[in-house]
Amino acid sequence: MKNYLVKQKDNLITFGMVIGAYIIVEILMQAGLISSLLKGLLVPLCAYIILAVSLNVTVGILGELSLGHAGFMCVGAFASAFFSQLTKNSISADWLRFTIALIIGFVSAGIIGFLIGMPVLRLKGDYLAIVTLAFGEIIKNIINVLYVGRDSKGLHISIKDAVSLGLEPDGEIIINGAQGITGTPKDSTFTIGVVLILITLFIVLNLIKSRDGRAIMSIRDNVIAAESVGINITKYKLLAFSISAALAGVAGVLYSHNLNSLMATPKNFGYNMSIMILVFVVLGGIGNMRGSIISAVILTLLPELLRGLNDYRMLIYAIVLIVMMLFNWAPAAREYRDKLLSKINFGKKKTVEAVEGGNEDGNN
């Protein structure tokens, strides 16, 4: 019971942190203290946070490595942007259209996650990682050759070029191959982004606390033991994987409705993006949702804050990444850090150890 209360309090701190950050940013924005560059970064930042939290479900709670998270985001982004384009003129209420778009993004990415998860979740470790990476690239490639147009006769689909759609003169091209979708209504705002982060956190934190969540974590800790007490491995693996994918789809909706032209480039939906999200998760602490949020914020803002250094900023980013990983994870560095901490504060040593012990449990 005490443990439960501590967890509850922990979750409240996470929610409070997000809301507090939102209020501070809003105040700063009213006061005109935030540059337009940073303002443009706020909605993508919300999308990255949702992505990091959702990937943490796969990596931290289920304990499987996924390198194709951007693929699910891509599915959600394109499915919802396609819907918004189709109904731009028929549904006039922005909030209604965006709500439906969110549901479409959530469901489509979830279904794809389920379909992908069924065959591949029986692979282990690095094999699963490479298959998810491959899947992300496939999604990106297919969307890059997909052409969809609409005219009075209905929808036309082609994977060759825009001409072979055979549209009537009144038709319009909705998905234009590598040019993607242009003119998506800009429905995403910072406020909506924060609300979606809170909903995502609510879903994920409740999942961890629930019976299903405990079943998923038991699979992570020991598959054979979990199976022998009657836990349905396939069901719970698929559940966690699909939820993770569906939430990534929501991030995709947020991301796509912030852009005027949505293209599936290697930069935004390629494996580099998947790896960037994984970096957020690992640096923030595997299985630790609050850590994911903090590291997503820091690592997104870091290159922007270093913009003054121009050419050197990505170099510094890389060095910071390596040094932080070495400092956080190398056994020698950990020992040194513990020694330092115990010198500074004698009483706090125990808690440090307790926290690190918890981390180690979470990584098997």
Add this chain to the structure above:
Amino acid sequence: MSFINYLINGISLGSVYAIIALGYTMVYGIAKMLNFAHGDVIMIGCYVVFTIVSTLNLPMWLGMILSVVLCTILGITIEAVAYRPLRQASSSLAVLITAIGVSYLLQNVALLIFGANTKSFSSVVTMDPIKLAGGALTIKGETIVTIACCIVIMIALTLFVNKSKAGQAMLAVSEDKGAAQLMGINVNATISLTFAIGSSLAAVAGMLLCSSYPALTPYTGSMPGIKAFVAAVFGGIGSIPGAFIGGILLGIIEILSKSYISSQLADAIVFMVLIVVLVVKPTGILGKKIQEKV
């Protein structure tokens, strides 16, 4: 005739993938880590040749030797500085992320020194093309050299691993680090040696790759690196013949789907074949099936 031509091109590209995949597979076998920076070592090797030959106007052979030497040193350094401290870390993800960091680092160092402009790499192969079947079939010199290199490296490496003492030590370390140490094998030195061999092969692969596809940018190594990694998994990661088979197959599939189906979808097809293979045979074509014990 065009089919045979495509097939030969596929085998040539596959040979490059196979040589890169060897680096991945050996490092994975011994250190149980995915060395994401491997692809960028290739790119650094190419820039070394480019600088020496095109900028400094020195002879080609010097460039090739220096490229191999520098890449070997680079590989050993990366392992010692970035990977070794994390070998005992509680999470295997830590070293993966560090490898990604190293990959970013190498790309950005190259970007700073050489700029983002595409450099045109002059071929290291001086052999004339061979005409067969009365001129209907032309095989480029680069293609022949690449395939020959791959076969020679494959044989040499298999002999080295199975016959030499250092090679046996590598096998022992990949089997069980603790036991190998008790038998008097220097584990750190053996892992360094593996990285050295992998990185020198990366330099060779880079030269061959850029001789056939001469556009050199700081991101040249990243996609072939990923593909070679796929090839290693395809053939069964940790297995040297597996890397060979996986690489060649991947090259053939890529070139054939580029020529006959769609050049834009070629990558998607390659990855789809990988998924199908892994779903049917979860440890790759030549991978060992390890029974999990309770």
